[in-house]
Amino acid sequence: MSYSQLFSQRATAIKSSVIREILKVTANPDVISFAGGLPAPESFPVAQMKAAFDKVLVTDAQSALQYSTTDGYAPLREWVASRMSTDGATITPDQVIIVSGSQQALDLIGKVFIDEGDTVLVETPTYLGALQAFSLFAPKFVSVASDEQGLDASQLTAEDAQAAKFLYALPNFQNPTGRMMSEERRAKLVEVARANDLLVVEDDPYGALWYQAAPPASLLSRMPERVIHMGSFSKVLAPGLRLGYIVAPVEIARKFEQAKQATDLHTSTIAQRVVYEVVKDGFLDEHIPSIRTLYHGQAQVMLEALSEHMPNGVVWNVPAGGMFLWVTLPDGLNAEKLLEKAVARNVAYVPGTPFYANVAQDNTLRLAFVTVPAEKIRHGVAQLAQIFGE
Numbered sequence: 001m002s003y004s005q006l007f008s009q010r011a012t013a014i015k016s017s018v019i020r021e022i023l024k025v026t027a028n029p030d031v032i033s034f035a036g037g038l039p040a041p042e043s044f045p046v047a048q049m050k051a052a053f054d055k056v057l058v059t060d061a062q063s064a065l066q067y068s069t070t071d072g073y074a075p076l077r078e079w080v081a082s083r084m085s086t087d088g089a090t091i092t093p094d095q096v097i098i099v100s101g102s103q104q105a106l107d108l109i110g111k112v113f114i115d116e117g118d119t120v121l122v123e124t125p126t127y128l129g130a131l132q133a134f135s136l137f138a139p140k141f142v143s144v145a146s147d148e149q150g151l152d153a154s155q156l157t158a159e160d161a162q163a164a165k166f167l168y169a170l171p172n173f174q175n176p177t178g179r180m181m182s183e184e185r186r187a188k189l190v191e192v193a194r195a196n197d198l199l200v201v202e203d204d205p206y207g208a209l210w211y212q213a214a215p216p217a218s219l220l221s222r223m224p225e226r227v228i229h230m231g232s233f234s235k236v237l238a239p240g241l242r243l244g245y246i247v248a249p250v251e252i253a254r255k256f257e258q259a260k261q262a263t264d265l266h267t268s269t270i271a272q273r274v275v276y277e278v279v280k281d282g283f284l285d286e287h288i289p290s291i292r293t294l295y296h297g298q299a300q301v302m303l304e305a306l307s308e309h310m311p312n313g314v315v316w317n318v319p320a321g322g323m324f325l326w327v328t329l330p331d332g333l334n335a336e337k338l339l340e341k342a343v344a345r346n347v348a349y350v351p352g353t354p355f356y357a358n359v360a361q362d363n364t365l366r367l368a369f370v371t372v373p374a375e376k377i378r379h380g381v382a383q384l385a386q387i388f389g390e
């Protein structure tokens, strides 16, 4: 039977993520991988998770193992609403939907907002997983200029801003670049969004992972009436839980709820119950500082190795939080082609090209540094420096 002719146009258009393909290579333990975007497993609070599973299963197994509501476990939604209300706006639980990882939020956003050909505004570069999720709904991506200070809304034309269904923004320690959007740029975005009646999606899985100073206030707190905020427990607890949340104006939240019903009925009941048990008495405020210290230390090792080894003409940013940094090679070098040489020497990274929706800068690459031991970071960077130098 020929299956491929049965696939929908939508399915035919799906491509495997370049990162997932590279991760296959990096399963080899000899490879030093700066490619994967995985959190450091030593940061997973195993004892707290075990105790919470025990407690939930001993005290309330029947409801924890039962189907539950699509919008999520009410006490967890209340917890999210109160946590999201700390930097300015007042968020109510009916604005919160618990999702199966914030990746699901991207899919729901696609389903709820994008018809074929609709304009979606994205950063340059932007999160590959969002491009993949939105692409299923065949939008027209329009790229908005971004630099060290993050997305620059002053470069957005009124025509594009008014035509767009939404702008997808990653203000904190962006994937892939590690950049943080400055106070000035956030203020500018608010001004442009208000002037053009533009809806903004704020994807923020890394905001809590700052090294020395907290980032400026969220976009949600500045204009809750026009922001869909996505958060995640993946980087502050563990990604295997598949737990995230959306905060949105109530009318939009109800649409997400309807779309989610058709997708998976609801997010894992037991995962929600256990995570609520873990976070309800303030555990994250004790736990997150240890992740910040760990990641800051890892970033410093990577930055020192880059300074020591990289040839002239190779430049990178100094992230103020998160798990990534972004390297730009001299013009004319192609990071995708050089990856083959790197893998031949047992070092992997992710080339920048797939993170661009439109015109790609093929001399860029992403380095992830939180899961690689210091010695291997130094060795891996030295190898890359040799390859780029040649």
Ligand code: PMP
Residues within 6 Å of the ligand: 037, 100, 101, 102, 103, 104, 127, 129, 170, 175, 203, 205, 231, 232, 233, 234, 239, 242, 243, 244
């Ligand atoms: N958004 C961004 C920017 C990410 O980097 C990730 C994880 N790689 C996600 C969303 C999805 O995270 P999760 O589904 O684990 O919450």
